[in-house]
Structures are given as structure tokens and as C-alpha cells.
Amino acid sequence: MGKRSALADDRRRGGATGGREIPAPPKVERGKAEAQPAALDRLIHERQRLGIVSALAVNESLSFNELKELMQTTDGNLSVHARKLEDAGYIACRKSFEGRMPRTDYSLTAAGRRALERYLDHMEAIIKVTRNR
Numbered sequence: 001m002g003k004r005s006a007l008a009d010d011r012r013r014g015g016a017t018g019g020r021e022i023p024a025p026p027k028v029e030r031g032k033a034e035a036q037p038a039a040l041d042r043l044i045h046e047r048q049r050l051g052i053v054s055a056l057a058v059n060e061s062l063s064f065n066e067l068k069e070l071m072q073t074t075d076g077n078l079s080v081h082a083r084k085l086e087d088a089g090y091i092a093c094r095k096s097f098e099g100r101m102p103r104t105d106y107s108l109t110a111a112g113r114r115a116l117e118r119y120l121d122h123m124e125a126i127i128k129v130t131r132n133r
Contacts, residue, residue, distance in 0.1 A: 043088055044119045048073060048081045053116050056091060056108035064104040082106060090115055 044050050051071050055062060062070070068078050085091045090112030094105045108116070 040122055041115055041119045043084065043090070044115055046081070048077065048120040049085055050119075052081060052085060052106070053090060053108065053112060054077075056106060057113065057116055061094075061105045064106070067106060085112070088112075088115075 003085050016057070044053055048071060052115075054065060055067060055070050064075075064078065068075065071078060082091065082093065084095050088111075089109055092107050094107070096103050096105070
């Protein structure tokens with residue numbers, strides 16, 4: 001079986017784990033009982049979506065074109081990632097017209113801000129533990 005067909009078979013089965021969720025390793029702190037770490041928000045963890053959420057966290061709102069320029073991406077790529085964030089309730093999309101030109105503006109929702117804060121706290125904890133070893 002060639003490499004291409006093996007990858008296709010793997011995808012049909014749900015990935016390398018057969019569609020099973022791989023649990024995170026237990027967090028071990030000296031002198032404390034083991035505790036399961038909070039799961040990393042995979043929706044925000046993707047590079048383009050993290051960039052979108054981060055840009056909106058420091059700006060009240062940004063237009064589609066402003067985000068596209070900041071992210072240095074294509075219309076289609078930005079649309080797909082923004083839609084995923086919108087579906088999750090992390091960003092809000094407002095469509096309007098400027099003259100006869102359509103305009104799409106995005107802003108971070110309260111849920112999106114909380115999700116970003118949790119994500120940043122998680123990453124800071126990982127960095128702290130890693131640096132202290």
C-alpha cells in the first residue's frame with residue numbers, strides 16, 4: 001500500500017488514533033496529588049484563529065480587509081477561520097454597507113475573551129513548568 005492510500009485510509013478511520021480522543025498526560029506537582037490539566041482549546045490553538053482572536057482582543061473591532069491584511073492570508077482562508085470562531089460564539093460578525101460596498105466587521109465576544117484568557121493561562125502554565133525543569 002502506497003503512502004498516499006495509507007494516509008487516506010487513516011483519515012477515513014478518524015486519524016491516527018482511529019477517532020479516539022487521546023487523553024492529556026496527568027499533571028504532577030511535587031507534594032501534591034495528580035490532577036488532570038485543563039484541555040487546550042484546540043479551536044483557538046490553530047495559528048490563524050489565534051491570530052484573529054488576539055487581534056480582536058486589542059482592537060474594539062476590525063474589518064474583514066483589516067484582518068486579512070494583518071493575518072496576511074486569503075479571503076477564503078480568513079472566511080473559513082472566522083466562521084469557525086463565529087460558530088463557537090468567540091467572535092461577532094456585523095455586515096453593513098459603506099455606500100454601495102459591503103463591509104464586514106468582527107469583534108471579540110465576552111465568551112471569546114474568556115476563552116482567550118483560559119488559553120493564555122494554560123500556555124503560561126506550560127511555559128512556567130517547562131522552564132522550571
